[in-house]
Amino acid sequence: DAKTTQPNSMESNEEEPVHLPCNHSTISGTDYIHWYRQLPSQGPEYVIHGLTSNVNNRMASLAIAEDRKSSTLILHRATLRDAAVYYCILRVSNFGNEKLTFGTGTRLTIIP
Amino acid sequence: EAQVTQNPRYLITVTGKKLTVTCSQNMNHEYMSWYRQDPGLGLRQIYYSMNVEVTDKGDVPEGYKVSRKEKRNFPLILESPSPNQTSLYFCASSLGRNRLYEQYFGPGTRLTVT
Numbered sequence: 001d002a003k004t005t006q007p008n009s010m011e012s013n014e015e016e017p018v019h020l021p022c023n024h025s026t027i028s029g030t031d032y033i034h035w036y037r038q039l040p041s042q043g044p045e046y047v048i049h050g051l052t053s054n055v056n057n058r059m060a061s062l063a064i065a066e067d068r069k070s071s072t073l074i075l076h077r078a079t080l081r082d083a084a085v086y087y088c089i090l091r092v093s094n095f096g097n098e099k100l101t102f103g104t105g106t107r108l109t110i111i112p
Numbered sequence: 113e114a115q116v117t118q119n120p121r122y123l124i125t126v127t128g129k130k131l132t133v134t135c136s137q138n139m140n141h142e143y144m145s146w147y148r149q150d151p152g153l154g155l156r157q158i159y160y161s162m163n164v165e166v167t168d169k170g171d172v173p174e175g176y177k178v179s180r181k182e183k184r185n186f187p188l189i190l191e192s193p194s195p196n197q198t199s200l201y202f203c204a205s206s207l208g209r210n211r212l213y214e215q216y217f218g219p220g221t222r223l224t225v226t
Contacts, residue, residue, distance in 0.1 A: 032212055043116075043202045043217030044155070091212050097162075098143050098206060099170060100215060102155040 004088045009107045018075040020106055022088030025069045032091045033064060035073050036100070037084040044087065044102070047073065083110045114139045116218035118203050124224045125193055133188045133221050135203030141216075143208030144186040145170070146178065148199040149220075155202065161186055162208060193225040 005023040012018040024033065034049040048055055048062045050071075055062040061074040075082055085105040091098075116137045125131055137144065145160040147170075157170030161180040175197055177189040186205075190197060203218040 034212075036215075041220075043204075043220050044215075045217065046214035049212070049214070097157075097160055097168065097170070098208065098212070098215070099145065099157045099160065100155070100204075104154060 004090060004103055006086070006088055006103065006106045008104065009109065011109045011111055012075075012078050013111050014080060015077055018078045018082070018108065020073040020075075020086050020088075020108065021070065022072070023070045024088070024090055027068050027090060028092070030092050033062065033068075033071050034089045034091050034100075035060070035062065036087045036089060036102075038087070038105070039081075039084045044100075047086070049091075078108075078110050080110050080112065083108055114216065116203055116205055116216050118201075118218040118221050120221060121219065122222050124226065126226055127194055128192050131190050131193060131223075133190075133201060133203075133223070135186045135188065135218060136184050137186075137203075137205040137216065138184065139205065139207075139216065140183065141205040141207055142183070143215075144180065144203065144205045145215075146176070146186070146188050147202045147204065148172065149202060150199050158188070158201075190223075193223075195225050197223065198225050199223060 035047040036044045038044045050062045063072045085107050087102050087105040119134045142163045146158040147155045149155045156172050159178040161167045201221045204215045206215040207213040
């Protein structure tokens with residue numbers, strides 16, 4: 001599986017935007033970029049995914065670099081509830097296991 | 113409400129005493145999977161199932177068994193638990209068919225084997 005690199009931790013002030021970076025320099029043309037997060041004492045939770053174009057949903061936005069070697073998850077207005085570990089995961093569609101390969105992720109701390 | 117449920121949420125047991133952790137989803141999902149989460153090792157897949165009666169090993173299947181007799185249920189069985197199976201376990205499900213739909217995770221089961 002292609003690998004992703006994320007900062008170990010980040011801090012942000014409440015009600016401010018947060019940009020969480022992810023590097024995936026060995027991404028292939030068929031890899032989708034997925035983001036999950038894990039709130040304290042909970043299971044991982046899907047956030048967003050994309051292939052080439054930027055994507056928006058009710059939780060976040062995903063900005064994908066033109067060469068697809070990096071991407072940024074954007075939380076537009078962080079709340080205390082957004083404190084979690086965020087995982088950037090590459091996924092390829094194939095007829096088989098849909099395993100998610102979690103790295104170490106970025107631990108996001110929100111400062112009130 | 114669409115959800116994945118696991119039971120029990122917490123379990124302390126002794127070495128060698130067989131146990132089952134149940135997982136159930138109410139979304140008619142085809143794909144289900146079990147992960148364990150350990151400090152410093154992240155989440156690792158134990159077993160997965162692409163549909164009823166179709167199961168296969170993940171990355172760390174030793175010491176575990178699964179079954180998929182019904183679409184909604186995917187129990188994890190530890191025939192003879194050992195202390196190295198002390199971990200946090202998560203069940204996950206998705207629509208499947210390799211269309212990379214989002215996966216839904218259960219709340220987790222914290223297992224301690226003494």
